[in-house]
Amino acid sequence: MRYWFPYPLLSLSLLALWLLINQSLSIGHILLGSTLGISWAWIMVNLQPDKTRLHKLRRIAVLTGRVAVDVVRSNLTVMRVILGTGSRPVNSGFVAIDLSLRDDNALALLACILTATPGTAWLEFDRQTGVLTIHVLDLENGARWSDLIKCRYEAPLKEIFE
Amino acid sequence: MTHLTDLPVWAAIPVCLLLLGGSAITLVGSIGLIRLKTFYGRLHAPTLSSSAGTVLICLASMIAFAVLQNRWIFHEVLIIIFVILTTPVTLMLLGQSALYRDRIEGSTDVPRKTTGPEPDLSAIDI
Numbered sequence: 001m002r003y004w005f006p007y008p009l010l011s012l013s014l015l016a017l018w019l020l021i022n023q024s025l026s027i028g029h030i031l032l033g034s035t036l037g038i039s040w041a042w043i044m045v046n047l048q049p050d051k052t053r054l055h056k057l058r059r060i061a062v063l064t065g066r067v068a069v070d071v072v073r074s075n076l077t078v079m080r081v082i083l084g085t086g087s088r089p090v091n092s093g094f095v096a097i098d099l100s101l102r103d104d105n106a107l108a109l110l111a112c113i114l115t116a117t118p119g120t121a122w123l124e125f126d127r128q129t130g131v132l133t134i135h136v137l138d139l140e141n142g143a144r145w146s147d148l149i150k151c152r153y154e155a156p157l158k159e160i161f162e
Numbered sequence: 163m164t165h166l167t168d169l170p171v172w173a174a175i176p177v178c179l180l181l182l183g184g185s186a187i188t189l190v191g192s193i194g195l196i197r198l199k200t201f202y203g204r205l206h207a208p209t210l211s212s213s214a215g216t217v218l219i220c221l222a223s224m225i226a227f228a229v230l231q232n233r234w235i236f237h238e239v240l241i242i243i244f245v246i247l248t249t250p251v252t253l254m255l256l257g258q259s260a261l262y263r264d265r266i267e268g269s270t271d272v273p274r275k276t277t278g279p280e281p282d283l284s285a286i287d288i
C-alpha cells in the first residue's frame with residue numbers, strides 16, 4: 001500500500017486542488033485528479049521530502065483556531081502601531097527563542113504561522129543550537145514573547161508532528 | 163462592470179464592507195512602509211496586506227461571484243492558502259540578507275550569530 005501510494009496526504013491535497021481549480025465534482029475530473037495526485041506523489045519520492053505522520057488531529061483544529069484568533073488580534077495591534085494611536089511609545093526588538101522542535105515540516109509550519117501573524121517576523125534559525133531569532137514590532141517584554149511562542153505554538157506543533 | 167449592478171442589495175452590502183475593509187488594511191500596511199523607521203520594522207507592514215487584506219478581499223470576491231453565478235465558489239481559498247504559504251520565503255530572504263549586511267557592517271543593534279563562523283569582512287567589497 002505504502003509502495004503504491006507513497007504520500008497519500010499529498011495525493012489527496014492535489015486531488016482537492018485539482019477539483020477546486022476546475023470547480024467541478026464530475027466523475028471525469030475526480031478520476032483525472034486522482035491519477036495526477038498519485039503520479040505527482042511518485043515524482044515527490046525522488047525529491048525525498050521528510051516524512052511526517054500527523055498525530056492528534058484534534059490538536060490541529062485547536063491550533064488553527066488559536067492562530068486565526070492571534071492573526072486578527074495582531075493585525076489590530078500592528079494597525080494601531082502604524083497609525084500611531086497606541087498609548088505608549090513602541091519599542092521593537094529581537095527575541096531569541098530556544099526551540100526544541102526539530103522536525104523540518106513543523107518548523108516550516110511555525111514559520112508560516114509567525115509570518116502570517118503581523119508583528120512577528122522570522123529572521124534566522126540556527127539548526128545546531130536550535131535558537132530562533134525573530135523580530136517583534138511591539139515588544140513589551142522579551143521573555144514573555146519567548147514563553148508565548150513556546151507554549152502557544154511550539155508545544156502543540158510538537159504534539160502534532162513528533 | 164455592468165454585471166455588478168445585478169448584485170442584490172443584501173449581498174452588495176457585505177461585499178462592499180469586506181472589500182473596503184481589505185483595501186483599508188492593505189493601505190495601512192503600505193502607509194506602515196513609510197511610517198516605520200527601521201528596516202526590520204518595515205518587514206512587518208506588508209504582512210498586514212498578505213494576511214487580513216488578502217483574506218477579506220478574497221471573501222468579498224467569493225460572496226460576489228457565488229451570488230452572481232448562483233453556485234458555491236471556493237477556489238479563492240487557494241489564493242489565501244498559497245499567499246500564506248509563500249510569504250515566509252520572501253520575508254526570510256529579506257530578513258536574512260538585512261541581518262547579514264548589518265553584521266558585516268558591525269552594527270551593534272542586531273544580535274550576534276550564535277554559532278558558526280562570523281562573516282569575513284575582508285573578503286567582501288561593500
